[in-house]
Structure formats: C-alpha cells, structure tokens
Amino acid sequence: MSNELEKTYLDFMKYILDNGVKKEDRTGTGTISVFGYQMRFDLSKGFPLFTTKRTSFKLIASELLWFIKGDTNIRYLLQHNNHIWDEWAFKKWVESDEYEGPDMTDFGLRCLEDEEFNLLYKKEMKDFCDRVLTDDEFAEKYGDLGNVYGKQWRRWTDSEGNEIDQLKDVIDQIKTNPDSRRLIVNAWNPEDVINAGAKGSKAALPPCHVMFQFYVANNKLSCQLYQRSGDTFLGINYNITSYALLLYLMAKECNLEVGEFVHTIGDAHIYLNHVEQVQEQLSRELRDLPTLTINADKQSIFDIELEDLTIEGYNPHPSIKAPIAV
Ligand SMILES: Nc1nc(=O)c2c([nH]1)NC[C@@H]1CN(c3ccc(C(=O)N[C@@H](CCC(=O)O)C(=O)O)cc3)CN21
Ligand SMILES: O=c1ccn([C@H]2C[C@H](O)[C@@H](COP(=O)(O)O)O2)c(=O)[nH]1
Numbered sequence: 001m002s003n004e005l006e007k008t009y010l011d012f013m014k015y016i017l018d019n020g021v022k023k024e025d026r027t028g029t030g031t032i033s034v035f036g037y038q039m040r041f042d043l044s045k046g047f048p049l050f051t052t053k054r055t056s057f058k059l060i061a062s063e064l065l066w067f068i069k070g071d072t073n074i075r076y077l078l079q080h081n082n083h084i085w086d087e088w089a090f091k092k093w094v095e096s097d098e099y100e101g102p103d104m105t106d107f108g109l110r111c112l113e114d115e116e117f118n119l120l121y122k123k124e125m126k127d128f129c130d131r132v133l134t135d136d137e138f139a140e141k142y143g144d145l146g147n148v149y150g151k152q153w154r155r156w157t158d159s160e161g162n163e164i165d166q167l168k169d170v171i172d173q174i175k176t177n178p179d180s181r182r183l184i185v186n187a188w189n190p191e192d193v194i195n196a197g198a199k200g201s202k203a204a205l206p207p208c209h210v211m212f213q214f215y216v217a218n219n220k221l222s223c224q225l226y227q228r229s230g231d232t233f234l235g236i237n238y239n240i241t242s243y244a245l246l247l248y249l250m251a252k253e254c255n256l257e258v259g260e261f262v263h264t265i266g267d268a269h270i271y272l273n274h275v276e277q278v279q280e281q282l283s284r285e286l287r288d289l290p291t292l293t294i295n296a297d298k299q300s301i302f303d304i305e306l307e308d309l310t311i312e313g314y315n316p317h318p319s320i321k322a323p324i325a326v
Contacts, residue, residue, distance in 0.1 A: 003286040005041050005048045009240065010286075012039055013232055013278050016270050023269070027325035028109055031269035038265070041244065043258040046289035048244050049311060050237055052281045054319040057311045059084055060241045068167065068249075068301060070154030073143045078133050080306065084238075085145065087326045088197075088204040090128050093142040095199050108326025112273075145204040147192040152207070153185055170214060171301070174254045178216035186211045188228075209239060214250070220259030221251040228266040233274040233281075233322055236265070245292070245309075249301045252294055277322045290314035 020032035041048055049057055062080040069076070074089045087108065094104035101124050111118040132143040156164040166185045173180050193206035208229050215222045225243055230236045243261050251258045270278055295308035 003046065003051065003289050005046055005289065006050045006052065006286055008039050008041060009048075009050060009237060010052065010282055012037060012236075012268070013270065014282060016232060016268060017275070017278065020270065022272075025269070025325070027271075028106075029325040030272040032272070032275070033267055033269040035267055036265070037268045039240075039263045041240065041261040041263070043244055043247060043261055047241075047248075047292040047311075048261075049241050049290055049292075049314060051287040051289065051314075051316040052284040054316040055237060055241065057241070057309075057314070058082070058306065060238050061245060061309050062306055063238075064242045064245055065304065065306060067149045067153055068246075068304075070150045072145050072148050072150045073132075073139060074145065075132050075139045075143045078129055078143075083129070086125060086129060087324065088145055089132070089143055090125055091197075091326070092145075092204060093128055094124070096142070108324070112323055146201070147189065147203045148205065149187055149207060149209075152187040152189055152192075156189065167301075171250065171253060174214055174216060174221065174250070174256075183214035183216075184211060185213075208235065209243075212243070215259070216256060217259070219257055221247065221254060221256040222259035222262065223247045223250070224262035224264060226264050226266070230265045230268045231325065232268055232270045233278055234324055236263075236268070239263070248292060248294060249304060253299060253301045271322075271325050274322045277320045280320055284317045287315055287317070288313065 015037070016032055016034050020034050023031050023033040025031050049055060058080070059082050062077060062082045063084065066076050074085050077083070077085055093099055094101070094107070102120055104121065104124060107121050111121045132139045153167045154165050156166055158164055170183050170185055173183055187207035188210045192202040195201040196203040196206040209225055209227050212223055212225045215224070223243060223246070227239060230239070240261070240263060243263070247258055247261055290311050290313045293310045293312065294304070298304055298308050
C-alpha cells in the first residue's frame with residue numbers, strides 16, 4: 001500500500017524549507033514561513049497518523065474528545081496523561097496575583113537557555129498539574145483556558161446570552177439538508193480573541209483552527225479547515241490526524257462514507273529550532289499507514305470515549321523531540 005497522504009505532508013514541509021522567508025514571531029523563536037498553502041487528503045486511502053516520526057494517537061484523540069465534550073479545562077487532559085496544553089494554563093497561573101513562587105516570566109524561552117531555571121520550572125509545573133488534578137477550586141480558576149475550542153464549538157454565547165451548539169447544529173443540518181453550503185463551525189469569536197493570552201483575557205490563545213466546513217456528495221462527507229497559523233513540525237501533523245478523526249466520527253454519526261479532508265493554512269511556519277528535526281524526518285522512508293476502528297455500537301459522536309477508538313498496524317520510526325514555542 002502506498003502512503004500518499006503522508007507524502008503530501010512531507011512535500012509541504014520541504015516546500016516551506018525551500019520557499020519560506022525568515023520571519024520573527026510572537027514567541028521570540030523565529031520561523032521560516034510561507035503564506036497560504038493547501039493540502040488534500042483522500043481519507044479512503046488510509047488514516048493519516050504519520051509514520052516518519054512516532055506520534056501518540058491517544059494525545060490527539062483525547063484532545064479532540066475534549067473539544068467535542070465542550071470542555072475547556074485541562075483537568076480532563078491531565079486525567080488522560082495529556083500535557084500538550086499545560087503551558088497555556090500555567091502561564092495564566094504564574095501571571096496571577098495569587099502566585100507566589102519563583103519568577104516564571106518568559107518560561108518557554110528561558111527553560112531552553114538555562115538548565116538551572118529549567119529544573120525550577122519543571123518542579124513548578126509538576127506542582128501546578130498536581131493541584132489542577134486534586135484541588136477543585138484551583139482547577140476551576142487556573143485549569144480553565146477560557147473561551148477556547150470547546151466553548152466555541154458547543155456553547156457559543158450569542159448577544160442575548162443564549163448558547164449555540166454549533167457542532168450539534170451542523171450534524172443536524174448534514175442529516176437533514178446535506179446540500180447546504182452553510183455547514184460551518186466557527187471558533188473565531190472576535191470578542192474573545194481581543195487580547196487573547198494577555199492577563200485577564202477571555203481566552204488563553206486565539207484559535208489556530210479557525211473555521212471548518214462540511215460538504216456532502218456521492219454519499220461521502222468531506223471537511224475543509226481554515227487554519228490561520230500552523231506550527232508545521234509539532235502542530236500541523238496533530239491537526240491533520242485530529243480533523244481526520246473528527247471526519248471519521250462525523251461520517252459515522254451521519255451514515256456517510258469518509259471523503260476528503262482539505263487543509264488550508266494561512267501562516268505556515270517551521271520554527272528555527274525545528275529545522276534539524278524536520279530534515280531528519282524528511283530523510284526517513286515512508287511506511288504503511290495504520291487503520292482506525294471505531295466501536296460499532298456507538299453511533300453518536302457525543303458518546304465516543306477513548307476506549308472506543310483503536311489504531312492497528314502502526315509501526316512508525318522513532319519519535320523526534322522538539323521544544324514547543326510558548
Ligand atoms: N507553538 C505551538 N505549537 C502548537 O502546535 C500548539 C501551540 N503552540 N499551542 C497550543 C497547542 C498545543 N499543541 C501542542 C503542544 C505540544 C506538542 C508536543 O510537544 N508534542 C510532542 C510530544 C508531547 C508529549 O509526548 O507529551 C511531539 O513530539 O509530538 C504538540 C502540540 C498544539 N498547539
Ligand atoms: O492546533 C494548533 C494550535 C496551535 N498551533 C501553533 C501555531 C503557532 O505556531 C502557535 C500559535 O501562535 P500564534 O502567535 O497565536 O499564531 O501555535 C498549531 O499549529 N496548531
């Protein structure tokens with residue numbers, strides 16, 4: 001079996017290395033970047049959990065189920081041993097008036113440059129995660145990332161204070177009005193993204209996967225995502241697997257076959273401290289993609305748990321470590 005889907009992603013990384021411009025960014029890391037790129041993944045050709053570096057399906061699946069539940073508190077992720085959102089909750093904690101520990105200003109960059117600080121940071125972070133897991137009041141205040149994906153997908157608040165369940169509404173529309181050209185879920189709420197990430201803001205980070213649209217033809221369900229900003233080495237591979245999983249779950253719920261995932265990206269970048277890792281990944285040979293099985297007894301996307309998802313035949317190259325830009 002060929003692995004065209006992963007080749008599409010590797011070609012994209014190579015394209016950025018060959019054509020990107022050097023560009024500064026909010027995190028102070030520096031990037032090589034291109035603007036506007038589109039990839040198409042025909043999901044009938046396999047499930048895109050990539051093989052040129054080991055990637056944890058459990059991390060991706062638990063994050064997606066967290067969005068689908070409408071949850072915005074990292075406690076659920078921590079309960080599933082998922083630490084990919086820790087830094088953004090931790091930031092809110094160490095910048096708060098209640099925090100009295102060592103100064104954690106710019107922890108993301110400092111822990112890369114200063115080993116002593118890194119040890120201090122790791123300890124503070126571990127204490128933080130333990131507290132989110134065990135202390136309800138603390139978790140409610142500091143484990144919550146605010147109005148991020150889960151909120152906007154399931155509980156968007158309108159101008160009169162009513163909640164809109166965009167995900168449920170789009171499912172109803174796909175089932176009853178599949179030719180609609182309005183099958184959209186929008187995570188970009190201008191009111192919430194103003195100042196996002198700053199002290200007292202309504203969201204820890206403005207959404208990167210901003211809006212997605214479904215399309216039904218020939219009994220197949222397709223999905224296109226507009227992603228405004230993409231961390232090519234650490235983020236975009238997760239995003240591809242995550243939206244492919246979403247599409248599988250949506251198709252099952254709506255009794256349709258899976259079609260294409262179309263991924264459109266605005267600022268697509270490789271962080272300067274990921275370049276060597278990207279080159280290493282590009283030098284590796286593609287292997288066959290694994291298969292995804294969903295518990296046949298569960299029809300509704302809202303009933304799916306991690307245990308209902310099985311990946312088989314995943315035989316990747318080893319993982320490649322890289323620092324996350326905060
Ligand atoms: N700079 C940046 N890139 C991102 O991709 C990103 C953000 N920030 N902020 C919000 C979320 C969090 N995401 C993340 C965060 C961490 C990893 C990461 O470090 N992945 C490692 C393994 C992590 C582990 O095993 O715990 C990897 O090798 O894939 C990936 C995506 C995606 N998003
Ligand atoms: O799902 C995600 C979430 C985040 N990212 C990346 C894209 C950027 O590198 C950062 C966000 O920084 P901004 O300055 O807000 O663009 O996170 C991703 O690739 N995928």
